Amino acid sequence: MKKLQYERPVITRLNTGVTNKFGTKTAFTPVTHVDGNEVKTLIANYGSPLFVISEQTIRKTFKDANRAFTTRYPKVQFAWSYKTNYINAVCNVFHQEGSWAEVVSGFEYHKALNNDVPGSKIIFNGPDKTEADLRLAIENNSLIHIDHLDELYLIKELAVEMNKKPRVAIRVNMDTGVYPIWDRFGFNYENGQAWDAINKIMLNDKMELVGLHSHIGTFMLSPNAYGIAASKLSDLALGIKKKYKKNIQYLDLGGGFASKNTLKGSYLQGVDTSPTFDQYAEAISTAILNAGFLEEELPLLILESGRSLIDEAGSLLGSVISNKRLSDGRRATIMDFGVNILFTSFWYDHKISPAQDFSQYTEDAVLYGPLCMNIDVIRENITLPPLKRDDHVVVHTVGAYNMTQWMQFIAMRPAVVMIDMDEKPHIIRRRETLSTIESVEMMPEYLKKFKL
Amino acid sequence: MNIKKNIALSDSGFVFDPSSGDSFSTNPIGLEIIKLMKNGKSADEIKKLITSSYMIDDNSFEKDLYDFVNMLQKLKIAEGEEKK
Numbered sequence: 001m002k003k004l005q006y007e008r009p010v011i012t013r014l015n016t017g018v019t020n021k022f023g024t025k026t027a028f029t030p031v032t033h034v035d036g037n038e039v040k041t042l043i044a045n046y047g048s049p050l051f052v053i054s055e056q057t058i059r060k061t062f063k064d065a066n067r068a069f070t071t072r073y074p075k076v077q078f079a080w081s082y083k084t085n086y087i088n089a090v091c092n093v094f095h096q097e098g099s100w101a102e103v104v105s106g107f108e109y110h111k112a113l114n115n116d117v118p119g120s121k122i123i124f125n126g127p128d129k130t131e132a133d134l135r136l137a138i139e140n141n142s143l144i145h146i147d148h149l150d151e152l153y154l155i156k157e158l159a160v161e162m163n164k165k166p167r168v169a170i171r172v173n174m175d176t177g178v179y180p181i182w183d184r185f186g187f188n189y190e191n192g193q194a195w196d197a198i199n200k201i202m203l204n205d206k207m208e209l210v211g212l213h214s215h216i217g218t219f220m221l222s223p224n225a226y227g228i229a230a231s232k233l234s235d236l237a238l239g240i241k242k243k244y245k246k247n248i249q250y251l252d253l254g255g256g257f258a259s260k261n262t263l264k265g266s267y268l269q270g271v272d273t274s275p276t277f278d279q280y281a282e283a284i285s286t287a288i289l290n291a292g293f294l295e296e297e298l299p300l301l302i303l304e305s306g307r308s309l310i311d312e313a314g315s316l317l318g319s320v321i322s323n324k325r326l327s328d329g330r331r332a333t334i335m336d337f338g339v340n341i342l343f344t345s346f347w348y349d350h351k352i353s354p355a356q357d358f359s360q361y362t363e364d365a366v367l368y369g370p371l372c373m374n375i376d377v378i379r380e381n382i383t384l385p386p387l388k389r390d391d392h393v394v395v396h397t398v399g400a401y402n403m404t405q406w407m408q409f410i411a412m413r414p415a416v417v418m419i420d421m422d423e424k425p426h427i428i429r430r431r432e433t434l435s436t437i438e439s440v441e442m443m444p445e446y447l448k449k450f451k452l
Numbered sequence: 453m454n455i456k457k458n459i460a461l462s463d464s465g466f467v468f469d470p471s472s473g474d475s476f477s478t479n480p481i482g483l484e485i486i487k488l489m490k491n492g493k494s495a496d497e498i499k500k501l502i503t504s505s506y507m508i509d510d511n512s513f514e515k516d517l518y519d520f521v522n523m524l525q526k527l528k529i530a531e532g533e534e535k536k
């Protein structure tokens with residue numbers, strides 16, 4: 001006789017009339033495949049845990065975003081925010097779609113160069129550009145976004161020494177009605193710092209002021225804030241035109257559009273509350289188009305969107321290590337991935353789906369990672385069907401920041417696989433090995449020998 | 453360990469405790485175990501029965517059964533000492 005499929009016995013109390021704070025059951029459908037590839041097979045071939053990137057989703061999301069802006073504004077340019085995910089294969093999908101590169105360090109700058117992005121299409125942001133970085137950026141005619149006065153003076157000196165006219169923009173911070181204001185970056189609009197920096201550049205004539213930049217924050221749920229930012233940058237650009245008879249070539253509104261994730265502590269799901277690209281595009285385009293530019297002098301609109309373009313394309317596949325019962329009766333499930341590789345679990349209640357079929361019975365559980373630390377909590381409460389050792393799950397919407405902010409701790413960082421347009425998987429970053437880590441360690445001679 | 457006498461079971465996995473008014477939901481395997489316990493089967497007997505008809509090994513099932521029975525006790529569906 002053929003034996004029946006087993007499922008762990010579960011029993012839960014029914015709370016009639018009270019809404020279940022753990023969410024609704026309909027959220028659970030098994031996700032057995034990612035872009036046509038069986039989760040089980042991917043894990044068998046590449047190990048568990050495993051990050052998977054969907055090229056289809058990247059290209060589709062990019063096209064959606066691009067369409068939202070280009071149907072509303074005549075000149076639009078995206079620049080891929082390297083820090084969000086700088087695995088070269090990911091960057092190159094964006095570059096193939098037409099994105100320039102947006103970098104914030106020498107390391108990222110060289111990555112962009114190695115990916116064959118022309119220097120003139122690299123936007124160099126951030127407070128920490130070394131003198132060597134700046135020399136290279138000036139040499140390559142890159143767009144240097146000045147963050148502070150020390151940098152402004154240094155670029156001026158280098159311009160004289162190198163006898164080149166660097167193309168620069170200033171980063172402007174401002175009150176857009178969203179708090180806290182990110183006023184540690186760039187020059188403030190309201191208190192006149194921005195004008196002060198503009199005057200220093202314009203009067204000196206050693207640099208060319210080509211653009212104005214702002215990045216008002218990240219996971220900004222208010223399209224209106226972008227409308228305000230676009231108005232304030234436009235106002236500066238028009239002021240520069242009036243005062244110096246100089247056209248500003250571009251306004252860079254930065255990144256920060258929300259992805260479809262659910263912020264911790266928020267009652268509603270991110271999929272339902274995050275604004276669409278159309279809403280952001282409408283706010284920004286309207287503000288610039290209504291600012292008073294002559295039609296032929298409308299500046300190029302640059303966007304440095306990160307998480308909203310890549311989050312959805314990334315999934316983390318993982319496996320159950322063990323189940324436990326906590327002292328208060330709650331179920332605890334221990335996964336083989338922790339907060340060290342799923343950094344965004346500090347910000348989001350990630351949606352997690354079982355990767356195999358199950359009945360409609362569910363249990364409330366805490367999901368823990370495998371680290372020997374109390375902070376290693378993936379989800380404080382989640383309703384899932386009974387999972388047993390070696391069952392798999394898919395964590396959704398993890399493409400942004402995890403593959404750059406992950407920490408190597410206790411074990412190796414996992415492999416990353418990209419599934420191409422024909423649903424064929426490719427390794428784009430190998431699983432780390434002991435020698436990956438030890439290749440940068442050195443052993444002083446006198447510590448080489450010991451007797452135990 | 454015994455299932456309390458007055459606990460009512462439905463075939464759909466609905467469990468009702470008339471003494472407290474609490475209701476519970478269990479999956480088919482849970483229901484089967486509760487029924488076996490109600491019929492006075494010991495843990496060992498339940499283990500034999502389940503592992504012979506389901507795709508599960510002894511050790512894994514023993515662990516799950518132990519956990520499940522603990523939950524039954526916590527939810528006051530079962531009471532008393534473990535049957536030897």
Ligand SMILES: Cc1ncc(COP(=O)(O)O)c(C=O)c1O
Nearest residue numbers: 081215218255256304305306307
């Ligand atoms: C200057 C700049 N541009 C773009 C981004 C990308 O932001 P996001 O991923 O929120 O779109 C960041 C990230 O913080 C940034 O600092």
